[in-house]
Amino acid sequence: MVDTNRRGASQSSTGFRKQLRSYYSHHWLTFTESWRRLWSTPMSTLLTWLLVGVALSLPSGLYVLLSNAETLREDWQGSAQISLYLSSTASIDAGKALASELNKRAAIQSADYLSSEQALQEFELRSGMVGITAGFDENPIPASIAVILAPSDQLPAQSQALQQELSEFELVDEAQIDQQWLERLYQLMQLLERVAWALAILLSVAIILVIGNTIRLNIENRRAEILIVKLTGGTNAYVQRPFIYFGFLFGLGGGVSCMLILTTVYYWIQPPLQALSVAYGGDFGLQGPGLLDAVLLIFIASMLGVVGAWVAVYRHLRGIEPE
């Protein structure tokens, strides 16, 4: 009896650091054990990963496309410009003065004056028809100011207001704006963004349910073990830990498999896209998912797995009590 007491005392004097170390080492053990268990049924694990990966690849693929469109839009915003064609009576100095005045405005990124001579030269150069205008009595191309708007969220409305204002300037003959396509692209992107969100939410729920169900089966398979652990003093936290790790690993693998799917698709569509781009004389290329995107995606997938595990643990594990 004395013996037991002495042992009991030395046991309770276990240092806090020692306990903490043991706590972490238990976490690590549980983690590696869960990993080992996953690989003891490789086929079903791979299938779960694939399932999660496929489900995730839809919204995240859409996200990649959208962020590409976003960069394109930003590029084109630079070309969201208003061309001010100046009246033929306007002098070069007056035109330059107007340009520099416009340059001072916050809403305007740049305003470049182009004299009618310069414009003619440029036209000849671009069209390859040097000297074609030699037959004209005078230069038919008016001087112009290319006004490029500063990037802004309310771009379509803003540029319309500006066009209205600028067209009333005395020196300005006409203020031309071509932005209908920009507006349409903008609206389409907003639509797609919502579609992507809807898909993301629906498929996240699906992933949570799939992982939850997989873990429910795991819990059922380990019922005897859970009972014994609870009988020998295992807390709920202790009992559920391996299953939470399971969920985490299912999500993690799903995230990685989604990245593999996206990358494969990316490289698969790259060559024809390049060909298309060349055919159009452009240089637009698709930007693949970046490293940060990948890390974020895998993190989100892992968290979905953890949530799925929690759902299963709450619904099924807590109910298993020794009787």
Next chain:
Amino acid sequence: MIVFDRVSKQYPNGHQALADVSVEINRGEMVFLTGRSGAGKSTLLKLIMLMERASSGEVSVAGQNLNTFSRSGIPYLRRQIGVVFQNHQLLLDRSVFDNVALPLEIAGFERRDIERRVRAALAKVGLENTMKHSPQNLSGGEQQRVGIARAVVNRPKILLADEPTGNLDPALSADVMDIFQQFSQVGVTTLIASHDLALIARLQHRTVTLQQGRLFENTEVSRVVDTSLNDRTEAHGDTFG
């Protein structure tokens, strides 16, 4: 160490498992709990483990009143109690070592301590050479001894056993009981539910009997109706203090 004060237990289906049970088991005492199946032995053990709660009366274990014990505290109560089951309840997908180590892992021991203690516990039941085996490859008696090693590895204050020899032949049963006696001798309070009356009689420990949910010390049991029980207990009546 274990005190039942006028404890009754009625299950939701109306079955009265225990009725007005009062008993006190002291530190280091070894007590046998007998009675026919359905007499309430398992219920009594479950109340000690807080697998069930008393309908009325008071149960206290190691000075702690279980009536007011919080749900979240139950695991910590169970760490002070080692349990041996009739069908050993070992995990067959793990080695003997891992089975015995389980309570220590749960209690958060370090790997080094775990190894030392598991070795010691297995040595006490004479199975130090089976550590790496699967429990499936052991005989029934050996499996039960592994179960005992697991129950005592965390050096519990209390050792409960529910029909620990139920599946064993007499010689193995005697071995197992011998192990329980050794633990009792070093101060572990031991309560063994068993209906192996012949064996119990030979061991000369305090015995209490449950009959239809009522508990009798075996000094009184001779006055009670169950004759088959009477015959055996009377023959050894002098040994029950």
